[in-house]
Amino acid sequence: xxxxxxxxxxxxxxxxxxxxxxxxxxxxxxxxxxxxxxxxxxxxxxxxxxxxxxxxxxxxxxxxxxxxxxxxxxxxxxxxxxxxxxxxxxxxxxxxxxxxxxxxxxxxxxxxxxxxxxxxxxxxxxxxxxxxxxxxxxxxxxxxxxxxxxxxxxxxxxxxxxxxxxxxxxxxxxxxxxxxxxxxxxxxxxxxxxxxxxxxxxxxxxxxxxxxxxxxxxxxxxxxxxxxxxxxxxxxxxxxxxxxxxxxxxxxxxxxxxxxxxxxxxxxxxxxxxxxxxxxxxxxxxxxxxxxxxxxxxxxxxxxxxxxxxxxxxxxxxxxxxxxxxxxxxxxxxxxxxxxxxxxxxxxxxxxxxxxxxxxxxxxxxxxxxxxxxxxxxxxxxxxx
Ligand code: OSB
Ligand code: MG
Numbered sequence: 287x288x289x290x291x292x293x294x295x296x297x298x299x300x301x302x303x304x305x306x307x308x309x310x311x312x313x314x315x316x317x318x319x320x321x322x323x324x325x326x327x328x329x330x331x332x333x334x335x336x337x338x339x340x341x342x343x344x345x346x347x348x349x350x351x352x353x354x355x356x357x358x359x360x361x362x363x364x365x366x367x368x369x370x371x372x373x374x375x376x377x378x379x380x381x382x383x384x385x386x387x388x389x390x391x392x393x394x395x396x397x398x399x400x401x402x403x404x405x406x407x408x409x410x411x412x413x414x415x416x417x418x419x420x421x422x423x424x425x426x427x428x429x430x431x432x433x434x435x436x437x438x439x440x441x442x443x444x445x446x447x448x449x450x451x452x453x454x455x456x457x458x459x460x461x462x463x464x465x466x467x468x469x470x471x472x473x474x475x476x477x478x479x480x481x482x483x484x485x486x487x488x489x490x491x492x493x494x495x496x497x498x499x500x501x502x503x504x505x506x507x508x509x510x511x512x513x514x515x516x517x518x519x520x521x522x523x524x525x526x527x528x529x530x531x532x533x534x535x536x537x538x539x540x541x542x543x544x545x546x547x548x549x550x551x552x553x554x555x556x557x558x559x560x561x562x563x564x565x566x567x568x569x570x571x572x573x574x575x576x577x578x579x580x581x582x583x584x585x586x587x588x589x590x591x592x593x594x595x596x597x598x599x600x601x602x603x604x605x606x607x608x609x610x611x612x613x614x615x616x617x618x619x620x621x622x623x624x625x626x627x628x629x630x631x632x633x634x635x636x637x638x639x640x641x642x643x644x645x646x647x648x649x650x651x652x653x654x655x656x657x658x659x660x661x662x663x664x665x666x667x668x669x670x671x
Contacts, residue, residue, distance in 0.1 A: 289368035290403055294326040295361055299349050299652040300583075304611055308581060309427040311454035311481035312343035318581050319349045321388075322616075322646065323356070325364075325395040332399025333641055335586035336391030337553035344479065344580075345387070345507065345528065345554065352388040357654065360388060366658040372396055372559050386531060386556035393557035394589050402636035407592065409631050409638075412558060414595030418628035421594075422448030422602040423610060424477065424579065427457055431464045438465055447627035448473035448499070448602040454481045459492035466496045473602070477502035480528055484512045487519055499601065500525040500547050510535065513544035523547050527578055531555055533563040540571055547601065551578040552593060553586070561593055569598035577603035584608060584617030588637040591621070595631050605629060616646050 303317045321336035336356075338347040363378040375396050379389055401411045409415075423446040428434040438449050449469075451461060453476045462476055475498050482490060482504045490504055500523045505512050507528035517524045523546035530536055530548055532555060539545050548568055552561045568575045577594035580586065587605060594603045607623040608615050617639040621629050632638025647653075 287370050287400070287404055289370040290328045290330070290399060291368040292325050292327045292364055292366065293658055295365055295656040296324040296326070297353065297356055297361070297654050297656070298322045298646065298650040299353060300616075300646070300649045301651050302583065302612065302616070302649050304581065305609070305613060307426070310343070310452045310477075311427075311479045313341060315339060315581065318583070319651070320583070321349055321352055321356070321391060322583075322585060323391045323395045325392070325399050327399065328403060330399055330402045332395040332397070332402065333585050333637060334391040334393065334395030334398065335582055335589070336387050337551070337580035337582060337586055338387045339580075347385060347387045352385060352391070353652075355382065355385040355388045356392070360392060361656055364392060365656050369396060369400070371400070372557070376557070376559060387553045390553045390555070390557040393559060394552065394586070397558055397589070398636040405635050407631075407633050407638055408589060408636055409592040409595050409633070412562060412592055412596065414592055414631065415597065416595050416631070418624060418626070418630050419591055419594040419599065419605065420447070420602040420627060421605045421623070421629050422446055422450055422473070423606045424450045424604045425452065427452050427454065431461055434461055435464055435468050438469070442469065442472065445623050445625060445627055446606070448475070450475045450477055450502070450604065452476075453478050455486065455489065458489065462493050462496050462498065473499055475499040475502065475525075477527070478504045480505060480507050484515055487516055490516070491520065494520050494522050498522050502549060503527040503529065510539050510542060510544045513539070514542035517543055517545060525549055527551070528554070530564065532560060533567050536564045536567050536573075540573060546573065548573055548575045549578040550575050550593070551580060552589060553580055554578075558589065558593060562596065565596050565598050574598065574600035576601035577605055579604035579606070581611055583612070584615045584619065584621065584639050585637065585641065587621055588617070588632055588639045591629050591631050592637070602627070614645065616642050616649065618642055
């Protein structure tokens with residue numbers, strides 16, 4: 287294809303209230319405060335979501351750090367350049383260490399733009415297949431075990447075929463056991479978001495006889511090594527989330543025996559391209575993967591659904607229906623749970639969703655617009671108003 291020149295970039299920091307607070311071992315989120323990137327060129331607009339949130343609880347990235355990195359380091363290298371594929375975009379920020387969420391947001395926008403220019407869906411561009419993807423729901427820590435059982439009952443009634451619960455020390459085995467007793471046959475898994483250390487192995491083993499699909503990220507985010515000591519002590523598969531930032535990390539985890547399953551989030555690993563590299567490595571090494579979620583708006587959700595249609599996404603993703611997150615989403619299309627526990631993969635060009643730019647303007651806390659002309663006239667190094 288002919289390269290597309292990035293003539294105009296818009297960055298917005300948004301704040302959107304969740305339908306209900308989401309509590310994890312690292313804190314409570316009541317709204318999503320992320321960034322939305324728009325790349326404009328060739329008469330088209332590509333959209334991407336930066337999945338960082340207000341606080342550095344899940345990872346070191348926040349909406350503000352990613353704004354800084356985009357504004358000062360990534361956008362200046364992208365504005366005015368022409369791209370025909372994503373690999374050359376990756377090269378423009380090859381000198382920026384870390385900040386995978388910022389990189390993933392621009393990269394998703396370029397994927398959307400290039401797919402639209404070719405008139406093909408993101409699914410097709412990524413190499414995904416099939417009309418639907420299997421999904422589950424991630425349930426935050428509830429005030430009591432009874433409330434949790436009720437909440438899960440309601441999600442099962444909605445049609446979710448797989449339940450994940452958030453756990454932390456003191457709110458773990460008892461919760462998981464209560465759910466297993468109430469729902470003997472459901473697909474159930476737990477996510478600790480790094481809340482334990484290797485000394486807690488005994489406590490983690492209390493969940494080993496509950497027929498869980500997996501235990502997600504029990505130990506520190508930087509600790510593939512101790513996960514390799516924990517996995518052999520468990521029958522249940524460990525799944526790594528926070529610890530896997532690249533395909534190299536996936537290889538380390540596999541070679542060390544630190545996990546048997548990997549959760550892939552494009553934001554955490556620096557973009558859809560690296561997500562596919564991890565997918566391919568895992569496919570070649572018999573490691574099932576699934577698509578994680580970061581409470582995305584419809585922009586990030588559309589990309590996740592397309593990604594989750596690649597063949598080695600063997601387990602249901604944390605990609606729930608729109609209404610599980612938002613009263614009002616910033617895309618027109620609503621993702622709805624099909625009766626068979628799936629979401630339908632969009633087929634229209636690019637992400638296949640239509641951004642409601644009026645609403646986006648309303649939820650924006652901060653906005654900056656970057657144009658090539660300003661870059662020339664303002665001796666622009668970082669960005670211009
Ligand atoms: O660890 O998977 C996680 C949400 C925010 C930060 C981390 C995680 C999560 C989820 C939510 O579990 C998944 C979703 O988007 O539904
Ligand atoms: Mg997780």
